[in-house]
Amino acid sequence: MDKKQGKQSLQRPTYLKVLRKNGLSFLAISPLLLGVVGLVGLFQALVTPKMIAALFRGNAVIDTLIGTLAGGSAAGNPVVSYLLGGELLKQGISLYAVTAFVISWVTLGLSQLPAEVEVFGGRFTLYRNILAFVFTILIATLTALTVQVLA
Numbered sequence: 001m002d003k004k005q006g007k008q009s010l011q012r013p014t015y016l017k018v019l020r021k022n023g024l025s026f027l028a029i030s031p032l033l034l035g036v037v038g039l040v041g042l043f044q045a046l047v048t049p050k051m052i053a054a055l056f057r058g059n060a061v062i063d064t065l066i067g068t069l070a071g072g073s074a075a076g077n078p079v080v081s082y083l084l085g086g087e088l089l090k091q092g093i094s095l096y097a098v099t100a101f102v103i104s105w106v107t108l109g110l111s112q113l114p115a116e117v118e119v120f121g122g123r124f125t126l127y128r129n130i131l132a133f134v135f136t137i138l139i140a141t142l143t144a145l146t147v148q149v150l151a
Contacts, residue, residue, distance in 0.1 A: 032115045043074055043111065052084070052101070053091045060096045060144070067100030068136050072108030074101075081105040095147060100140035107132040 055070055056063045071081070085102045089095070108129060109116075116125045 029115065029118060032118055035114075047074065050091070053088055053093055056093050056097050058094070060094055063094050063097035064100045064137055064140050067097035067140065068104045068108070068133060071101040071104030071106075071136075072133070073110045074105055078106050095144040096140055099143045100136055103136045103140055104133070107136060 052070060052074075055066050057066070081102045084105075085098045088098045088101065113125065113129075116128075120128075
């Protein structure tokens with residue numbers, strides 16, 4: 001009889017229990033997620049490609065850094081970033097800046113920090129964002145250099 005009780009206590013939770021627990025966790029963070037979605041939507045409605053294009057100076061190094069910072073503070077849907085990147089390229093912004101902007105738009109996100117800290121913790125969020133920042137600059141530079149070599 002002890003073996004049966006021991007086996008029952010070691011059983012995995014049922015699917016419905018796990019689903020309920022995850023649903024409650026989602027409900028607990030949903031106000032924070034709605035706030036993040038609202039901030040991203042507000043940014044996309046208020047900031048135009050011309051406003052973003054005015055940030056860039058024409059220097060590859062500085063434009064890459066500005067593109068990374070601007071994209072990281074913007075945060076949004078990847079599809080929108082590609083469209084915005086195309087508009088920036090049409091306005092004569094360097095490929096360095098546009099690539100950095102698009103990559104950081106998707107990987108970084110100041111508006112998403114509170115939700116990320118809440119869900120994943122501060123330490124993880126800090127490390128992830130530092131690594132994303134560094135690799136955004138590196139990948140943007142290597143992408144632009146590769147395109148220049150192939151062109």
